[in-house]
Structure formats: C-alpha cells, structure tokens
Amino acid sequence: MSSTPAAVIPVMVPWLGEEEAQAAAEAVRSGWVAQGPRVAAFERAFAEHLGVPHAVAVSSCTTALHLAMIGAGVGPGDEVVVPSLSFVATANAVTYVGAVPVFADVDPATGNLTADTVAAVLTDRTRAVIAVDQGGVPVDLDAIRALVEPRGATVVEDAACGAGSLYRRRPVGAAAEIAAYSFHPRKLLTTGEGGMVTCQDADLAARLRRLREHGMSVSAADRHSASGGAAVVETYDEIGFNHRMTDIQAAVGLVQLGKLPAMVARRRELAERYRSLLGPLAARLVADPAHGTGNYQACWLLLPDTAPDRTEVLARLAAAGVSARRGIMAAHLEAPYKGTARVPLPATELITHRSLILPLFHTLTEEQQDRVVAALREAVG
Numbered sequence: 135m136s137s138t139p140a141a142v143i144p145v146m147v148p149w150l151g152e153e154e155a156q157a158a159a160e161a162v163r164s165g166w167v168a169q170g171p172r173v174a175a176f177e178r179a180f181a182e183h184l185g186v187p188h189a190v191a192v193s194s195c196t197t198a199l200h201l202a203m204i205g206a207g208v209g210p211g212d213e214v215v216v217p218s219l220s221f222v223a224t225a226n227a228v229t230y231v232g233a234v235p236v237f238a239d240v241d242p243a244t245g246n247l248t249a250d251t252v253a254a255v256l257t258d259r260t261r262a263v264i265a266v267d268q269g270g271v272p273v274d275l276d277a278i279r280a281l282v283e284p285r286g287a288t289v290v291e292d293a294a295c296g297a298g299s300l301y302r303r304r305p306v307g308a309a310a311e312i313a314a315y316s317f318h319p320r321k322l323l324t325t326g327e328g329g330m331v332t333c334q335d336a337d338l339a340a341r342l343r344r345l346r347e348h349g350m351s352v353s354a355a356d357r358h359s360a361s362g363g364a365a366v367v368e369t370y371d372e373i374g375f376n377h378r379m380t381d382i383q384a385a386v387g388l389v390q391l392g393k394l395p396a397m398v399a400r401r402r403e404l405a406e407r408y409r410s411l412l413g414p415l416a417a418r419l420v421a422d423p424a425h426g427t428g429n430y431q432a433c434w435l436l437l438p439d440t441a442p443d444r445t446e447v448l449a450r451l452a453a454a455g456v457s458a459r460r461g462i463m464a465a466h467l468e469a470p471y472k473g474t475a476r477v478p479l480p481a482t483e484l485i486t487h488r489s490l491i492l493p494l495f496h497t498l499t500e501e502q503q504d505r506v507v508a509a510l511r512e513a514v515g
C-alpha cells in the first residue's frame with residue numbers, strides 16, 4: 135500500500151482569472167475579433183506603462199524581432215551579434231532577414247551579453263546587436279550601446295522575458311531604440327500568443343505598423359471604421375507580413391497588464407524565499423545585477439560541481455513530484471547553428487548544461503516551495 139503521491143508541482147502556471155475570461159468574451163460578443171480597437175488600446179496602455187512613444191502589437195515576440203531586424207535595416211550580408219544562450223527565436227530572427235547571427239558569450243552571473251563579450255565578435259559587417267534580458271534579468275544596455283553605436287550598429291533589445299523588470303529604474307526596454315516583448319504563457323504577462331515591438335521614432339513605428347499588416351498603407355481596422363470606409367483605397371508599398379495580434383488577445387492583455395505589478399511583486403517575494411531556504415545553494419541562484427531588478431521570469435540556479443549530472447538531478451526532482459526544467463538553451467548547440475560559433479562560449483555552455491529552472495508562479499504556495507527545496511537538496515546530494 136503506497137500513500138497517494140502529492141500532486142506534481144509545475145514549473146510555471148499563468149495567472150489568469152475570470153476578468154480575462156470576461157474581457158475575451160466581450161471582444162467576441164462585440165463582433166470585432168481581428169486587430170481593432172482593443173489592440174489599439176492595449177498598445178497605448180503598454181506604451182504608457184513603459185514610458186515610450188510607440189508600441190506596435192504583433193502575433194509573438196518572434197515576429198516582433200523579425201520586424202525589429204527589418205526596422206534596424208538588417209539584411210543579407212550583415213552580421214548581428216546575439217547571445218547563443220537564448221531561446222532559438224533570437225538567432226532565427228536574424229536568419230529570417232538573410233543575415234548571419236554571430237554568437238557572443240554571456241556573463242556567467244546574469245546570463246546576459248556584456249560590452250566585453252560583444253566586443254570580442256564585432257566586425258566591419260556588424261549591423262546590429264540583439265541584447266536579451268535573459269530570464270527577465272536586465273541586460274546592461276547602455277554599455278553595449280556605447281560600444282556599438284559609434285560603429286553605426288543598432289542595439290535591439292529582446293525583452294521577451296522582461297515585462298516588469300527595471301533597468302536603471304525604468305521598465306526594461308524603455309531605453310532601447312527598438313525593443314521586443316513576448317506574451318507567451320511562459321512569460322509573466324500573457325495573451326496566449328502575442329508580442330509587442332516598441333520604438334522611439336514615429337516614422338519607424340509607422341513602418342512597423344505597415345509591415346505587420348501586408349505592407350498596407352491604411353490598416354484594415356482604419357478602413358472599416360472610417361465613415362464611408364469603402365472610399366478609402368489602400369496601397370501596398372513594400373512586402374509585408376501578417377504579424378497581427380487579435381482583439382481577443384489584446385482584451386486579455388489589457389487585464390494582464392493591470393496585474394503585472396502584483397505578478398512581479400509576488401515572484402520577487404517567492405524568489406527571495408527560495409534564497410533564504412536554499413542554504414549554500416542560494417549563492418548559485420540568479421540575482422539582481424547592480425543596474426536593475428529582475429522579474430524572475432526564469433528562477434534559475436547553477437548546480438554545484440559536486441552535484442550529479444543535470445539530467446539525473448531533474449529525474450530525481452521529477453520522482454519527488456517537482457517539475458523543474460533544464461536551464462536556458464544554447465542555439466550554437468542546435469542543428470541549424472552547430473559549428474558556427476566563432477569564439478569559445480564557456481559561460482554559455484556552463485549555464486546551458488549545469489543550470490535548472492525552479493518552479494515559480496503567482497499561486498505557488500509556501501508548502502509547495504518547501505517541497506521543492508527539500509527535493510532539490512536531496513537531489514543535489
């Protein structure tokens with residue numbers, strides 16, 4: 135006779151409720167489900183939250199990065215410096231526009247690019263850098279901009295994980311020329327799928343709006359809402375895409391944005407509780423850098439040298455009913471990019487092989503957290 139095992143503790147659960155369900159239902163009942171007034175309202179609210187002039191809603195952060203590459207003027211023959219230590223979409227966005235992703239190593243403490251790691255791979259062909267706020271830890275954007283902007287390159291911030299994090303007291307991405315955000319359920323603020331690209335320049339914002347919608351000179355929403363709309367004839371001035379967000383997603387996003395401060399506060403509280411419970415392992419838990427505060431989108435921990443293989447640690451945790459995850463992936467170890475790294479990437483390889491992501495979500499209870507810590511100590515030995 136075995137006792138009933140306790141329910142498995144997941145690594146991440148989105149914090150969604152009745153309010154989001156109501157908002158989505160209202161969008162459906164309104165009859166306007168594609169990009170329309172709710173997308174426009176979500177863009178205004180997101181721009182205001184960041185304190186930036188322009189926010190353009192899109193279907194994902196991947197499509198946001200794709201448009202950011204085009205907006206930064208990146209094309210065939212160009213090189214774009216990216217961290218290999220990132221979700222593969224960061225490198226793929228560069229490949230989409232015919233450019234070459236050049237992998238730079240990261241700071242082992244933050245998992246982010248630094249001016250030094252970027253400097254090691256700059257060439258005359260470097261057209262842009264994609265600086266990622268990995269796991270929600272703010273990247274030191276100013277240092278990278280100071281290095282590459284005098285060379286005529288643009289820094290795009292991949293803030294996919296960063297909503298709710300702060301860089302020099304401002305929301306992450308607010309200081310970038312162009313920044314991209316994700317609203318996938320693995321991030322804090324979710325719309326199911328969804329993304330946003332923000333920028334400082336009005337002409338660039340107008341172009342990004344056209345590019346997300348087939349290159350149309352007048353958006354479908356504006357045509358349909360114009361009085362005598364049929365009289366407005368649009369033109370297609372360059373090749374665009376269908377990277378639009380729906381009004382159903384935006385309705386959910388508006389509610390989620392209002393909950394973002396509570397989400398970040400809860401995650402930071404739970405992360406600090408992990409730190410206080412983890413004993414000697416606490417020193418290996420991701421922490422705030424000197425230049426900002428993170429949202430703990432990924433609460434990752436580097437295993438000590440004495441711990442078993444990571445696969446073994448994950449298996450032991452799973453047996454104890456804890457669903458942890460391998461740490462952040464490394465693109466240069468995956469098939470499309472294998473063998474393309476030009477410099478050694480020791481910190482990237484250390485983090486990707488020896489880190490794991492602990493369960494952290496808004497409704498995680500202290501009892502569950504205690505179980506995670508007990509299981510981890512046992513698993514690490």
Ligand SMILES: *Cc1c(COP(=O)(O)O)cnc(C)c1O
Pocket residue numbers: 193194195196197220221223224266268292294295315316317318328329
């Ligand atoms: C999640 C993520 C993406 C992709 O976001 P989607 O919205 O799923 O397309 C891109 N970059 C980073 C760093 C991410 O973590």
